[in-house]
Amino acid sequence: MKSLAEALSFSSVMCYLLTSSFFFFFPHPSYSALESFIYAGCTQFKYNDGSPFETNLNSVLTSIANSASLSNFNNFKISLPGSTDSDIVYGLFQCRGDLTSSDCHNCITHAVSQLGKICIDTSGGALQLEGCYVKYDNVSFLGAVDKTVVLKKCGSSSGYDSDFLTRRDAVQAYLTGAGQYFRVGGSGKVQGMAQCIQDLSMSQCQDCLSEAIQQLKNECGSSSWGDMFLAKCYARYSVRGVSSDGGKQFRRRGWWFMICGFIFSFIYVMLC
Structure with a gap:
């Protein structure tokens, strides 16, 4: 199977009106500093409901949420009994280095919740908020160097x-x-x-x-x-805080990337 870095899709309700293979970006909403959305992406591959993969994924996401109250970074590889190699789930989280334990936990809890709404039944997903980052995949990315440009914005x-x-x-x-x-x-x-x-x-x-x-x-x-x-x-x-502008779209290594405008930011806020 391809990894998250090989095929991504926009898998919220709005994405189906646009495309099935987007990696999408939003400007920073102002409603919550640490939970402001920066970017997210999902693989185009789906897992079956009730499958061993889903069980492993739920275990990874639960471990991520629980661990965030104890540290600002951790990674996991979970394969519960009855799983095959293709059912293994790899995951990690990281909070911004200046966050308190409480802020880290709150940010990660929110990120895990939103990732489930954005990457619906997909075998890989990643979400970067202002204060934290969560990623999971069915192909190991742990310890791997990856300097792919995911998002670039200039004032x-x-x-x-x-x-x-x-x-x-x-x-x-x-x-x-x-x-x-x-x-x-x-x-x-x-x-x-x-x-x-x-x-x-x-x-x-x-x-x-x-x-x-x-x-x-x-x-x-x-x-x-x-x-x-x-x-x-x-x-x-x-100089005076980070802002965003939209409208740029490009393709790299088989992914579609988009920096979106107000309408996508509005959709994200409505999902929260």
Whole structure:
């Protein structure tokens, strides 16, 4: 079977009106900071109700929700008695590095609930919220390096502002060399944040973040803010908070990606 990184579908009610193979993105809603939607994706492959795979998946998601009250990261491989190799479910979660245990648990609980509404009966799914990330799949992705660009967004150009550019470059240099899984830094009006999924080694994390930050430089230039989410890490910077714009669509490695506008944000809020 193909993995989540090979075939994705938009599987909420609205998706069937559009396509069956979308990886979709929403702007950040303002109703809840930590639970703001950043992106999600689902495989196009379905599992059968009542199957051993469904039992294993439920066990993974329950383990994720329970574990989030104890740590900000964990990963799982579950194959209950009676399962075959194709029924194995791999999963992980991670919270942003500055969250309290309570905030982490609340964010993950919400993410697990929403993932079930977005990826209906699919064999793989991923959901990135502002404060946390959850992913599961029937093909192992644990410990695997993946620098696929999942989401990139850039703000409007700030024009030539030497102070801004100097401070932005300083923040990005700090994020590149900080040597932690979660990194934050600032210089004057410019702030930055970066994080790796903790199933990577530190050297793999460093490599992933170096790529993300280089992509930010290449893609966002003099933009006043930028987001670069790779499959296993992200880097962000802003002057006065991160915003979004929509309308861009592209295809890469067999996936469809879309950065959507207000209507999709509205649909997501209605699902919550």
